[in-house]
Amino acid sequence: MSFTPFDIEVIQSKWEQRVEFNLVESGVHPLRLEELxxxxxxxxxxxxxxxxxxxxxxxxxxxxxxxxxxxxxxxxxxxxxxxxxxxxxxxxxxxxxxxxxxxxxxxxxxxxxxxxxxxxxxxxxxxxxxxxxxxxxxxxxxxxxxxxxxxxxxxxxxxxxxxxxxxxxxxxxxxxxxxxxxxxxxxxxxxxxxxxxxxxxxxxxxxxxxxxxxxxxxxxxxxxxxxxxxxxxxxxxxxxxxxxxxxxxxxxxxxxxxxxxxxxxxxxxxxxxxxxRPQLIRRTRDYVRRGFPVLEAWMQEQAGLFSYTPPQASAITFIRYHLDINSTQLMEQLCRETGVFVGAGDAFGMDHYLRVAFGQDKAVLEEAFARISRVLHQLQAA
Ligand SMILES: Cc1ncc(COP(=O)(O)O)c(C=O)c1O
CATH class of the missing domain: 3.40.640.10 (Type I PLP-dependent aspartate aminotransferase-like (Major domain))
Known part of the structure; x- marks a missing residue:
């Protein structure tokens, strides 16, 4: 019988310890033991x-x-x-x-x-x-x-x-x-x-x-x-x-x-x-609610390149990009050229999407988003 690998986990195993900005992990920034x-x-x-x-x-x-x-x-x-x-x-x-x-x-x-x-x-x-x-x-x-x-x-x-x-x-x-x-x-x-x-x-x-x-x-x-x-x-x-x-x-x-x-x-x-528990939930929601406006501002700046429906929960969003490139190829190019790791839509059953996690601090998100934009604009101009 043929074997279907678990794409999103395969990609994460391969890249997550190597990249500078991990915007694939779908939870918020993890706690240290001493914080817990x-x-x-x-x-x-x-x-x-x-x-x-x-x-x-x-x-x-x-x-x-x-x-x-x-x-x-x-x-x-x-x-x-x-x-x-x-x-x-x-x-x-x-x-x-x-x-x-x-x-x-x-x-x-x-x-x-x-x-x-x-x-x-x-x-x-x-x-x-x-x-x-x-x-x-x-x-x-x-x-x-x-x-x-x-x-x-x-x-x-x-x-x-x-x-x-x-x-x-x-x-x-x-x-x-x-x-x-x-x-x-x-x-x-x-x-x-x-x-x-x-x-x-x-x-x-x-x-x-x-x-x-x-x-x-x-x-x-x-x-x-x-x-x-x-x-x-x-x-x-x-x-x-x-x-x-x-x-x-x-x-x-x-x-x-x-x-x-x-x-x-x-x-x-x-x-x-x-x-x-309530303190952990508060912390998670703070990450989600602080990260979302940074994502939203980025989405507005890139109107025409992206469309998306804002998520109601979680620190992840599924973004449609309007470029003629396969999502796994784009994800790999972003990893290689920018050190930013996002999820390929392919791994969720929909090409031409990227899953972007925003449960990180503002400075991290702004730098990562700017790097993604640079590559996408180059592709758009090509
Ligand atoms: C929807 C969903 N279910 C299950 C899992 C597995 O999570 P874990 O094994 O870390 O609890 C994940 C991990 O990304 C997930 O997104």
Missing amino acids: LGFPGSELEVGALLATELNYPHVNGIPALRENIARLYPVTSGAAADIDNVLVTVGASEANNIIMQTLMEPGDELLTQTPTYMQLWGMALNTGHTVKTFGLQADAGWALDLEALNNGLSSHTKIIAVCNPNNPTGHIMTEAEMDAVVEAADRVGAWIVADEVYRGAERLREDETPSFYGRYDKVLCLGSLSKAYGLPGLRIGWITGSVDTIEALWRRHEYTTVSTTILSNKLAALALSPAV
């Missing part, structure tokens, strides 16, 4: 961390961490999540991986949004499954194409995959769009896999993006500390779902990684504690 431990209200002392015995943690995540994760899924109807509804994984990456192993059987189809983070898409192809897509519409503010969603459904649809807030567009689904996804899944008995790793990184609203948790019985929700919390190095993600499905996923987790690390579990429990 130093938040007011932090209950983890350096001494207690140093005294940690470097043993395996609970394989499904230490209870204190699962308790803090469960608290993120209150539901107005049905039961709120508790710790048995949560499995801690090595990032949302492992979560996606074991979900595919657990749910997809021969003959099953994946129906996924596009553009999106393409891990499920590639994994489904690599295990011989059919993948169908439904678009977010570029000319309609990235609204869901509900007709395509319904057309993509079949009696073989096992998973409908959504990423909300969406990577790479930053679009947040409306309640009507969420209802439409639930109705579509219910019609054929499909699972909804909702990747919600950017929940908490809202740019415009103070409340958090609503979760799919509790809206339908066959829902699995993914979270991660990598994006909305600025802690990708902890490699902590999670899945929230019904107790029996979480148990089944846990059985695959034992085969895949056994567990995350004890240090990551402790630090993640601290990050999601009631005292620290």
Whole structure:
């Protein structure tokens, strides 16, 4: 069987440690360990961390961490999540991986949004499954194409995959769009896999993006500390779902990684504690909200060259460039000639786009944007 590589991760592995300006990483600028431990209200002392015995943690995540994760899924109807509804994984990456192993059987189809983070898409192809897509519409503010969603459904649809807030567009689904996804899944008995790793990184609203948790019985929700919390190095993600499905996923987790690390579990429990979590979310939103005007000013200066819909959440935006050059080629040229690394639209299923991250300090963004403009103007003039 042919193998489809995970393009965005391949590109990141190759370039991210070499470039001067990394505008591919979709989270905000990461915290240093001392910043995390130093938040007011932090209950983890350096001494207690140093005294940690470097043993395996609970394989499904230490209870204190699962308790803090469960608290993120209150539901107005049905039961709120508790710790048995949560499995801690090595990032949302492992979560996606074991979900595919657990749910997809021969003959099953994946129906996924596009553009999106393409891990499920590639994994489904690599295990011989059919993948169908439904678009977010570029000319309609990235609204869901509900007709395509319904057309993509079949009696073989096992998973409908959504990423909300969406990577790479930053679009947040409306309640009507969420209802439409639930109705579509219910019609054929499909699972909804909702990747919600950017929940908490809202740019415009103070409340958090609503979760799919509790809206339908066959829902699995993914979270991660990598994006909305600025802690990708902890490699902590999670899945929230019904107790029996979480148990089944846990059985695959034992085969895949056994567990995350004890240090990551402790630090993640601290990050999601009631005292620290709001401060991390504030920090992330400050990066998103400070970076966005810099991006917006750049977009206005380059009118004619770019068009885009401002993201509603996350520190990333998906920009259409009006030049006749392939996005992977352009991305590589930018890396080589300017030291600025941006995501190629190809890696999200749409050529002629660049995904640009703006969760960095103003001076960094201004210099990086100026360098990108120089190359694009040369290409335009050629
Ligand atoms: C939408 C989405 N899901 C999952 C991941 C995987 O993140 P991690 O494994 O760091 O939690 C990413 C990383 O970019 C992402 O953007």
